[in-house]
Amino acid sequence: MVPRQVEATAKQPVILRVNRVGKAFRRFEHQPFLLRNLLMRLVGRSPPQKEFWPLRDISFEIGVGETVGVVGRNGSGKSTLLRLIAGACYPTEGEILVRGRIAPLLSLGVGFQPDMTGLECVEMNATALGLSREEIAAGMEAILSFAELTDFMQTPVRFYSSGMLARLGFSVAIHATPDLLLLDEVLSVGDLRFQKKCLERIHELQKSGTTILFVSHGPGAVRDLCDRVLWLRDGELVRDGMPGPILDEYEAAAG
Amino acid sequence: MWSEGPPQHWAWLYILRVITLHEFRARYRAQALGMVWSLLNPIVMMGILSLVFTRVFRSSTPNFPIFMLIGLILWNFVSTSCNSATGVFVSYAEMVKRTVFPRQILPLAIMLSYAINFMIEASVLFLFIPIFPDAFRLSPALLLIPIVLAFLVLLLAGAALIVSVLNVVYRDVAYLVNTGLLILYWLTPVIYPVDVVPEPYRAVLKCNPLAGIFNALRGIIMRGTAPSLLMWASIVIPTLVLFGISWLIFRHYERMVLDYV
Numbered sequence: 273m274v275p276r277q278v279e280a281t282a283k284q285p286v287i288l289r290v291n292r293v294g295k296a297f298r299r300f301e302h303q304p305f306l307l308r309n310l311l312m313r314l315v316g317r318s319p320p321q322k323e324f325w326p327l328r329d330i331s332f333e334i335g336v337g338e339t340v341g342v343v344g345r346n347g348s349g350k351s352t353l354l355r356l357i358a359g360a361c362y363p364t365e366g367e368i369l370v371r372g373r374i375a376p377l378l379s380l381g382v383g384f385q386p387d388m389t390g391l392e393c394v395e396m397n398a399t400a401l402g403l404s405r406e407e408i409a410a411g412m413e414a415i416l417s418f419a420e421l422t423d424f425m426q427t428p429v430r431f432y433s434s435g436m437l438a439r440l441g442f443s444v445a446i447h448a449t450p451d452l453l454l455l456d457e458v459l460s461v462g463d464l465r466f467q468k469k470c471l472e473r474i475h476e477l478q479k480s481g482t483t484i485l486f487v488s489h490g491p492g493a494v495r496d497l498c499d500r501v502l503w504l505r506d507g508e509l510v511r512d513g514m515p516g517p518i519l520d521e522y523e524a525a526a527g
Numbered sequence: 528m529w530s531e532g533p534p535q536h537w538a539w540l541y542i543l544r545v546i547t548l549h550e551f552r553a554r555y556r557a558q559a560l561g562m563v564w565s566l567l568n569p570i571v572m573m574g575i576l577s578l579v580f581t582r583v584f585r586s587s588t589p590n591f592p593i594f595m596l597i598g599l600i601l602w603n604f605v606s607t608s609c610n611s612a613t614g615v616f617v618s619y620a621e622m623v624k625r626t627v628f629p630r631q632i633l634p635l636a637i638m639l640s641y642a643i644n645f646m647i648e649a650s651v652l653f654l655f656i657p658i659f660p661d662a663f664r665l666s667p668a669l670l671l672i673p674i675v676l677a678f679l680v681l682l683l684a685g686a687a688l689i690v691s692v693l694n695v696v697y698r699d700v701a702y703l704v705n706t707g708l709l710i711l712y713w714l715t716p717v718i719y720p721v722d723v724v725p726e727p728y729r730a731v732l733k734c735n736p737l738a739g740i741f742n743a744l745r746g747i748i749m750r751g752t753a754p755s756l757l758m759w760a761s762i763v764i765p766t767l768v769l770f771g772i773s774w775l776i777f778r779h780y781e782r783m784v785l786d787y788v
Contacts, residue, residue: 297786306697359627361785376627383625385549392549399542400626 284335286371287452287483288357293366294328295352326352327507330366336451339484341494341515343522344504350487353504354456357485372451373402377441384437386430390421393429394444401448411447418473419443420466439466446473453477456487471497491519543632543639550640565644566651569599576718588720590662590749593655597745598717600652604645605683605715605737606708608638612687613704616695616784623784630781634691638683652748666751675743675754675762682736682766685773692780695787716741736765 299322327349334340344350355361357368358376384393394415398408416422419439421432429437445453455474474484474497488494494501494515501518503511511518555562576599577592588594612634616623619633656663694700715737716724724732732738739762743754754762 304697305699306693306703307699309697355624360625362782374627376625383622385619385622387553388549392545395545396542396622397626399538399545400628402538404538405541 284337286333287336288334288371288485289367289369290330290332290353290357291367291369293330293353293356293363293368294325295349295356295361296323296325296364298322299324325364325507327356327504330504330509332502332509332512334452334483334485336483337478337481338500339478339486339498341498341501342485342487342504343489343491343494343501343519345489345526347506348504349507350489350504351456354454354485354487357452358454370452373448374452374454375401375445375448375450376454377445377456384429384441387428389428390416390425390432390440393440394425397441397444398448401444401450403448415440415443415447418447418469435463435466442470446477450482452483452485454485454487457489491523495519539629539632542628543636546632546636547639547643550637551643554640554644562647565648569596569603569648570651572599580718590659593652593659593662593749594720594745595718596652596655597748598741600645600648601679601741601744602712602715602717603648604641604679606712607644608641608683609686609690609704609708611641612637613690613694613701615687615691630692630784631688631777634687635684637691638680638687642680662749664749664751666747668747668751668753671747671753672744675740675747678736678762678766679740681770682740685766685770688773688777692777692784695784696780711735711737714738733761734765736762736769 326347330353342350342353354376356363357370358374360376383397385396388396394412395408398411398415403411416425419442421436421440424432424436429440432440477484486494486498498515500513501511501515502509503518503522511521573592573596576595580586580595581591615633615637623630623633690700690704714731714735716732721729721732721738721742739758743758743762746752746754
C-alpha cells in the first residue's frame, strides 16, 4: 500500500480536531473518605492533592478518510488519548472536536459487563455507539456471525475467552458504520485467521472512506495500515507524519 | 456540524431498558427459589412482626398484619434500591470506562429493576384480600396509587444518583448508606403508625417525604381516603427538591466518576 501524502489529506475536511489537550488525574495515597473529607473541610484543612499528567499539550487534526496510527511505549498516554477522543473521559485542558459518529474499541473486553450475555452486550454496546433499536435488530445476525459467536449469544461474557471478547467487540464496532473508528491494541488478540479477517474489514472500511485512529505499541500493523503516524512519548506528541521514517526512528529508539 | 462528545438521543432509553431487565433477570436467576423467595420474605416478616406486636406488645392498630405488610414491602423497595445503587459504578466499572453513554442510566436502571421486584411483591397484597376483607377499601382513591408511587420512584431515583456517584469518589459511602437507612427506617412509619408518636416528634416525621408516602398509601388502600393537601405537599415538595439537588450533585461529580472508577 502506497502511503498517501499528508499534505494532500490535510486539505480534506477535518473530522477530528485535538487542540492543546491535556489530562490530569488526581493521585491518591489512599482512597478518600467522605466523612473525613467533610470534617477536614470544616476545619479548613483540605487534603493535599497531587496531580499526574498522562497527556499534556497535544494538538493535531485528522482529515476525513485518513488512517492514523498512534505509537508509543506503555504509559506514553496512547490509551488516555483514545479515551478522551471517545468521550469516555473529559480533558482537563484544551478541547476535542469530533464530527460524526465515533466507534471506540478501547482495548480488550470493550467494556462488556461480565454478567451480561453476548446478546445483551451487543445491544448495550451498539446503542452506546449510536445505533437505533431497529438497526441493532437488523444487524444482530451479521454482528454475531462475523464474531463467530452465534452459538454463544446466550452465554454470559465472563465465560468468553479473551479472543471471543475481542471478536465480539470488533464486530460491533465495525458494524456500527462509524465515521471515525478508534482501535486500541485490538489486533494483538484473536488468532491469525481472525486478525486477517479484521484486517480485510479494515481495508474495506478504508476504501469506503472511514477515518481510523489505530493505537499500537508494535509498529508492524501500523506500517501496513496507516498513512500517517503520531508518536507519543511521556504524554507528549514528539512526531507527526509519514509512517516510514517515524517508525524507523521509533524502532531504533525502542532498541 | 461540530459536536463535543457523543450524540444524545432517545436510544439511551433503550440502554436503560436493557440494563434494568438484565439486573432484574440476573437477580431472579441467582435466587434458589426464584421469584418465590422475594414473595416469601415480606410475608414471613409480616407473620413474625404481627405476632410480636399483637400478642406481645398489644398494638391496637386495626388490621395490623396488612398495615405491616404494606410498610415492609415499601421499605424493602427503598432499602434494596439504595443499597444496590451505591455500588453500581464499581460493579459496572468496565462498561463505564470503555463505553460512552449518560452515566445517570446506571443508578436509575438499578432502582427501576427493584421497582419491578416491588410490583411483584406488592401483588401479594391481592392474596390477602379474602383473608382480611376489612383491611381493604374499594374506592376511587385507589386511582391515586400510581401518582404516589411515581413520587416514590422519583425520590429513590434522586437517592440512587447521589449515593452511586459519591461512592465512586469516597469508598465509605456504602457504610454511610447502611447507617443512614437504619436511621431512616425508624424515622419512617414502617412498622408503627404515626399516631403512636407524641406530638413534638411527629413534626420530624412530617419533614420526611417517605413518611408521607407510606401514610398516603396506607390511607388509600386501607381506608379509601385520598391524601390531604398538606400530605401531598409533604410528599411533592421535598421529593422535587431532593431530586433537583441530586441531579446537580450528580452533574458535579460525573466527570470525576470517569477518572476514579
